[in-house]
Amino acid sequence: MMYDHFDNAVKGITDKLNQDPEGINARKKYVLELSRLGKKLYSKDENIAWCGVTAPFDLLGSMGVTSCFVEFVGAMLSSTQTADYFFEEAEDSGFATDSCAYHRAVMGAVLKNAMPRPDFIIGTSSPCTAGLAVMENFAHQYKKDFFLLNVPQNYTQDAIKYLSAQLEEMVRFVSDHTKRPLSKQKLGIALENFNASSQLLKEIYDLAKTKPSPVDNNILKDFGTVITLLMGTQEGVDICQAFKDELNHRIKTSFNHASKEKIRLMWIQNRIQYPFPINEMLDDLGAVIVVDELNDVTWEPMDPDKPFESIAKRMISIPFSMDASERIKHLQDLAVAYRIDGAINPCHWGCRQGTGIRGLISKGFKDINVPVLNLEIDCVDSRNLAKGQIETRVEAFLEMLS
Amino acid sequence: MSKKIGFTCAYTPVPLIEAAGFSPFRIFPESKAPDQAGHLLHDNLCPHVKKVLDRALEDDLPELEGMVFINSCDSMRRLADAWHEARPDDPIVLLDLPSGINSLSLDFLSKEYKRLAKILFKWNSEPFSIKKIKNEVAKWNLLAASVKKIEDTMSKDFFPGYASGLQQIINTAATDSTDKALLMAQNKIDPEKPVKDGQSPVFVFGNLLFDPKVYDLFEEWNVHVTASDFCTTSRFVTPVDTATDDNIFRALASSYMEQTPCARTMDTAKPGDIAQKIVQRAKESNARGVIGFTLKFCDPYLARIPMIRQALQKESIPFLMLEGDCTMGSMGQQQTRIEAFTEMLGV
Numbered sequence: 036m037m038y039d040h041f042d043n044a045v046k047g048i049t050d051k052l053n054q055d056p057e058g059i060n061a062r063k064k065y066v067l068e069l070s071r072l073g074k075k076l077y078s079k080d081e082n083i084a085w086c087g088v089t090a091p092f093d094l095l096g097s098m099g100v101t102s103c104f105v106e107f108v109g110a111m112l113s114s115t116q117t118a119d120y121f122f123e124e125a126e127d128s129g130f131a132t133d134s135c136a137y138h139r140a141v142m143g144a145v146l147k148n149a150m151p152r153p154d155f156i157i158g159t160s161s162p163c164t165a166g167l168a169v170m171e172n173f174a175h176q177y178k179k180d181f182f183l184l185n186v187p188q189n190y191t192q193d194a195i196k197y198l199s200a201q202l203e204e205m206v207r208f209v210s211d212h213t214k215r216p217l218s219k220q221k222l223g224i225a226l227e228n229f230n231a232s233s234q235l236l237k238e239i240y241d242l243a244k245t246k247p248s249p250v251d252n253n254i255l256k257d258f259g260t261v262i263t264l265l266m267g268t269q270e271g272v273d274i275c276q277a278f279k280d281e282l283n284h285r286i287k288t289s290f291n292h293a294s295k296e297k298i299r300l301m302w303i304q305n306r307i308q309y310p311f312p313i314n315e316m317l318d319d320l321g322a323v324i325v326v327d328e329l330n331d332v333t334w335e336p337m338d339p340d341k342p343f344e345s346i347a348k349r350m351i352s353i354p355f356s357m358d359a360s361e362r363i364k365h366l367q368d369l370a371v372a373y374r375i376d377g378a379i380n381p382c383h384w385g386c387r388q389g390t391g392i393r394g395l396i397s398k399g400f401k402d403i404n405v406p407v408l409n410l411e412i413d414c415v416d417s418r419n420l421a422k423g424q425i426e427t428r429v430e431a432f433l434e435m436l437s
Numbered sequence: 438m439s440k441k442i443g444f445t446c447a448y449t450p451v452p453l454i455e456a457a458g459f460s461p462f463r464i465f466p467e468s469k470a471p472d473q474a475g476h477l478l479h480d481n482l483c484p485h486v487k488k489v490l491d492r493a494l495e496d497d498l499p500e501l502e503g504m505v506f507i508n509s510c511d512s513m514r515r516l517a518d519a520w521h522e523a524r525p526d527d528p529i530v531l532l533d534l535p536s537g538i539n540s541l542s543l544d545f546l547s548k549e550y551k552r553l554a555k556i557l558f559k560w561n562s563e564p565f566s567i568k569k570i571k572n573e574v575a576k577w578n579l580l581a582a583s584v585k586k587i588e589d590t591m592s593k594d595f596f597p598g599y600a601s602g603l604q605q606i607i608n609t610a611a612t613d614s615t616d617k618a619l620l621m622a623q624n625k626i627d628p629e630k631p632v633k634d635g636q637s638p639v640f641v642f643g644n645l646l647f648d649p650k651v652y653d654l655f656e657e658w659n660v661h662v663t664a665s666d667f668c669t670t671s672r673f674v675t676p677v678d679t680a681t682d683d684n685i686f687r688a689l690a691s692s693y694m695e696q697t698p699c700a701r702t703m704d705t706a707k708p709g710d711i712a713q714k715i716v717q718r719a720k721e722s723n724a725r726g727v728i729g730f731t732l733k734f735c736d737p738y739l740a741r742i743p744m745i746r747q748a749l750q751k752e753s754i755p756f757l758m759l760e761g762d763c764t765m766g767s768m769g770q771q772q773t774r775i776e777a778f779t780e781m782l783g784v
Contacts, residue, residue, distance in 0.1 A: 133733065168700075168741065172709070181708045187545075387510075392478060
């Protein structure tokens with residue numbers, strides 16, 4: 036079923052792109068590449084690793100491993116409105132409804148045999164303990180070997196050394212399973228691609244800061260989290276280039292005329308995954324999400340001579356996974372850089388890591404005089420969605436801002 | 438009055454606190470302080486963390502010289518974050534605790550424990566002393582050995598009041614001193630009351646169950662607690678194996694990580710091993726059934742309950758799963774279910 040879904044998506048998007056060969060179509064190219072990744076994951080011909088969100092996908096890719104974080108599948112099931120079936124399976128098997136729905140959806144898919152069987156599992160202790168628990172469940176269910184990357188929360192020399200050493204061990208673990216050693220040349224290319232993608236990302240985000248912003252409410256949705264799956268590849272570089280071209284084109288052609296952009300918003304953490312017309316609502320009211328919290332480059336370029344240390348620094352450097360003061364400072368910096376009028380925090384039900392500091396985030400924004408709307412919503416499980424209530428609160432918030 | 442260091446997680450080595458000249462003060466989530474923590478954090482957070490934060494916000498704490506936090510789970514990280522806001526004058530140390538057990542993790546944690554020790558000695562303006570640490574560890578091990586003896590006795594027969602007595606000893610170690618707890622333990626090794634028949638032998642596990650009165654209630658409800666695995670019971674009084682490593686911090690790290698860990702810690706070579714460990718402990722303690730008490734919103738436990746249930750089913754061991762805030766206040770609601778469970782177990 037899933038293979039067919041991705042295969043149809045690849046065919047459909049390819050057809051559309053062929054009809055418009057001159058167009059930039061960044062988002063379509065991005066979705067096409069993700070669909071190709073999905074197809075590879077379900078093709079049964081690849082070395083597959085299910086991973087935690089902060090796993091080094093560039094390094095794994097250079098070793099010939101098709102890898103993906105499981106929350107990607109949870110989001111996809113939600114966006115295609117097939118998640119309910121899997122939630123029910125997980126809940127019937129004892130997974131609590133209080134838990135994160137990204138994880139409940141994929142656990143249901145595992146139990147329903149709807150996930151590709153991995154060759155091994157790479158868990159990461161960041162960003163959340165719930166995600167790691169799901170990785171252990173995967174390893175238990177599939178009876179596959181499990182490698183865990185403990186990602187320290189504090190950015191210290193000891194922490195970097197510790198994670199670097201683990202990455203070296205991970206390479207040995209992967210080689211043992213694939214029977215392929217790490218090729219320094221392939222890793223060098225992956226890191227080069229990663230650096231090129233990172234540079235383009237910085238340029239994309241700088242363009243998004245323009246007032247009025249060339250972005251709309253959909254174009255960079257969850258981009259920063261998901262693009263990491265592709266950044267070590269030439270396709271990733273091409274996609275980043277396409278986004279940069281698209282935003283430049285929009286600026287040149289005044290795509291977002293000043294009169295359309297009345298309110299500049301920040302979206303905290305992840306977007307709502309199931310169909311919910313919040314983007315349209317924001318459009319109607321002249322509000323543009325100019326920045327998502329996770330759309331940022333917080334790492335230095337990868338040093339091909341010190342690949343493990345570079346990757347370790349990158350993995351620890353994500354403010355979302357650090358202590359609250361770092362995360363809040365990052366949010367404040369973004370708020371200033373993007374000149375936002377307000378922020379929306381969709382307090383994803385079941386997320387102790389992200390949503391757990393709702394109050395502290397609100398205070399952090401209050402300190403810089405930026406209003407925040409806390410929405411109590413499950414971003415993946417729509418079964419208890421109070422649509423009308425959410426809409427009313429968003430409308431009232433935007434009215435207040437305008 | 439002795440100077441106290443507050444802490445909240447069982448991965449905090451009490452001997453380090455005492456070696457630096459402080460008394461340990463584990464902050465239990467029991468308080469009449471109003472619910473305020475949700476405003477700083479979120480309401481859908483572990484009630485343990487929220488209630489501890491409520492105590493901090495309401496100043497329902499003794500004078501503390503500092504706080505030790507462990508980033509054992511997302512909720513504990515968030516507690517450390519909120520503490521800065523709730524009690525900005527408290528010196529705080531937050532330790533990074535690895536999730537997996539392997540040689541690199543043990544090295545890293547041993548450095549973290551050494552960092553903690555140095556900070557504690559500094560807070561008390563005491564010269565750093567490995568000798569003092571080793572002395573405190575030796576004392577702690579005596580306590581752990583006494584606790585083990587009491588647990589062994591508990592697993593064989595039912596002695597009224599024995600389980601709550603054990604909890605009082607452990608709580609004394611957590612909130613007062615190892616010396617006092619050791620004295621209590623040595624006096625309590627022989628049960629005060631004679632064996633009583635007719636109770637259902639049950640192994641209990643979960644996050645925390647710290648109130649001695651809860652164990653008295655269990656007895657009223659026909660439960661003989663044969664053994665327990667909470668971070669407020671045996672998991673807290675972790676013996677430190679000093680024989681295998683000269684480096685005391687490495688010995689602390691391997692002992693705390695490897696012995697009956699919390700659900701948040703895993704042996705990656707045996708995914709889901711927590712389930713097997715619970716089966717094993719239930720069998721070893723001669724239990725006929727198992728009751729799990731987990732905190733609402735506790736991801737590490739909630740995510741592992743299905744595999745625990747499956748493992749117990751496979752061994753035909755009846756299992757009752759209860760969720761709540763693990764305090765006396767909420768325990769009354771569980772009476773009917775626990776009584777029905779013990780009735781079903783028979784004797």
